Amino acid sequence: MNKQYKIPLFRDYPKLEKQLPYVSLATLPTPVERLEEIGDQLGLKNLYIKRDDLSGAVYGGNKVRKLEFLLGNILRSNSKQVITLGFAGSNHALATAIYAQQLGLRSVSLLMPQVNAHYVRRNLLASQYYNAKLCHYRNITIMSLGIISQFIKGKIKDGVFPRFIPAGGSCPLGVIGYVNAAMELKDQIIAGKLPEPDLIYVPLGSMGTSAGLMLGIKAVGLKTRVIPIRVIEQKMASPKQMLRLISQTQSLLRELDPAFTCVRFSKDDLYIRNDCLGKGYAHFTEKAVIAADIIKRKTGIILNGTYSAKAFSAIFDDADRKILNGKTVLFWNTYNSRDLSKITAGIDYHNLPKEFHWYFEEDVQPLDKGKG
Numbered sequence: 245m246n247k248q249y250k251i252p253l254f255r256d257y258p259k260l261e262k263q264l265p266y267v268s269l270a271t272l273p274t275p276v277e278r279l280e281e282i283g284d285q286l287g288l289k290n291l292y293i294k295r296d297d298l299s300g301a302v303y304g305g306n307k308v309r310k311l312e313f314l315l316g317n318i319l320r321s322n323s324k325q326v327i328t329l330g331f332a333g334s335n336h337a338l339a340t341a342i343y344a345q346q347l348g349l350r351s352v353s354l355l356m357p358q359v360n361a362h363y364v365r366r367n368l369l370a371s372q373y374y375n376a377k378l379c380h381y382r383n384i385t386i387m388s389l390g391i392i393s394q395f396i397k398g399k400i401k402d403g404v405f406p407r408f409i410p411a412g413g414s415c416p417l418g419v420i421g422y423v424n425a426a427m428e429l430k431d432q433i434i435a436g437k438l439p440e441p442d443l444i445y446v447p448l449g450s451m452g453t454s455a456g457l458m459l460g461i462k463a464v465g466l467k468t469r470v471i472p473i474r475v476i477e478q479k480m481a482s483p484k485q486m487l488r489l490i491s492q493t494q495s496l497l498r499e500l501d502p503a504f505t506c507v508r509f510s511k512d513d514l515y516i517r518n519d520c521l522g523k524g525y526a527h528f529t530e531k532a533v534i535a536a537d538i539i540k541r542k543t544g545i546i547l548n549g550t551y552s553a554k555a556f557s558a559i560f561d562d563a564d565r566k567i568l569n570g571k572t573v574l575f576w577n578t579y580n581s582r583d584l585s586k587i588t589a590g591i592d593y594h595n596l597p598k599e600f601h602w603y604f605e606e607d608v609q610p611l612d613k614g615k616g
C-alpha cells in the first residue's frame with residue numbers, strides 16, 4: 245500500500261484507528277474501471293468494475309481486506325498459529341495461508357469436500373507452497389471435532405492456543421474490511437472516478453463482503469443498492485444471518501467509537517438474489533461460464549465459476565430483462581487475479597494429504613474449462 249495512504253475508516257474515525265487491530269496487507273484503494281465494450285453490448289452506458297482482484301500484491305480478491313483486521317488481531321496476541329476452515333478450493337483459506345506466512349504465523353486449513361474444479365487444484369497446491377497444514381474433514385460435524393483437536397495440538401506445540409478465523413473471515417472484525425471498502429468507494433465517487441452506482445453486484449458466500457458493503461454504504465450516505473448474488477445454499481447464508489452480522493459489526497464499531505454513524509436496516513434492504521446458484525455451491529452454470537468468457541475476451545480479467553462469474557452473469561440477466569436501462573451498475577470483482585502458476589508448477593500433489601489426491605486424479609466438472 246502507498247505509505248501515504250490512510251484507509252478512510254481511520255481517516256474519518258481516528259478513535260477506531262487507535263483501537264482496532266490492523267495490519268496493512270492490501271494494495272488500496274483498488275481501481276475502478278469502466279467496462280465500456282461490455283456495457284455497450286448490454287445497452288448499459290455506465291457499467292463499471294471494482295478491481296478487488298488486485299487488492300494484494302501476492303494474492304488479491306476479497307479476503308485481503310478482511311485479513312488486515314483479522315490477522316492484525318492475531319498479531320496483538322502471542323499466538324503463533326491461525327486455524328481457519330472452508331471447502332477444499334477455499335480462496336479464503338489460501339489467502340489466510342499466504343498472509344499468515346508473510347506475518348510469521350503458521351496456518352492450518354480445515355477443508356471439506358466440494359465439486360472438482362481447476363481452481364481447487366491450484367489453491368491446494370498454492371496452500372501447500374505457503375506451508376499451510378491442510379486437513380480434510382468429510383463434514384461439518386467431524387470438522388468440529390477437528391477444530392478441538394487442532395487447538396490442543398497447537399497449544400502443546402506453542403504453549404499458547406492458536407487463534408481461529410471463521411469461514412470466509414466473515415465475523416464482525418473481518419466485515420469491517422468491507423465497511424472501509426464502501427468508504428473507499430465514496431471517495432472514488434467524489435473524485436469523479438465513477439458516478440454514484442445505482443446497483444452493486446457482488447457474490448454472496450459467507451456474507452461478510454455484502455454485509456460490510458451494505459453497512460458502509462448506508463453509513464456514508466450513498467443511495468446505492470447492494471445486490472448480493474447467492475453462490476451458497478440457503479442454510480449457510482440467509483437474510484436473517486446477514487442482518488445479525490451487520491448489526492454485530494455496527495455494534496462493534498459504535499462500541500469502539502460512538503461517533504460511528506448509526507444506521508438501521510429493514511427487511512427490504514436485505515434482499516438476496518437466489519437465481520444464479522445453479523445446482524449448488526461450486527457447481528458452475530452455463531450463464532456464468534458465458535459471462536466469464538466475455539469479460540476474459542474483452543479485458544483479460546478472469547472470473548471464478550463458483551463466485552464472481554455467477555455474480556457477473558446476474559448483470560447479463562438483468563440487462564436482458566431491460567431492468568438496468570439508464571442505471572449505473574458496479575460489478576464488485578472479488579476473485580484474485582494474481583498469477584500463481586509459477587508457484588503451483590513446482591508443487592507435486594502427492595505431497596498433499598491423500599484425501600486431496602482425487603481432485604488431481606479425477607476430471608473437473610464439465611463446464612470448467614480451466615480459466616477460473
Ligand SMILES: Cc1ncc(COP(=O)(O)O)c(C=O)c1O
Pocket residue numbers: 305306334335336412414447448449450451452453454548551552578579580
Ligand atoms: C472469490 C470470492 N468471491 C466472493 C466470495 C464471497 O464473499 P463472502 O464470503 O464475504 O460472502 C468468496 C468467499 O469465499 C470468494 O472466495
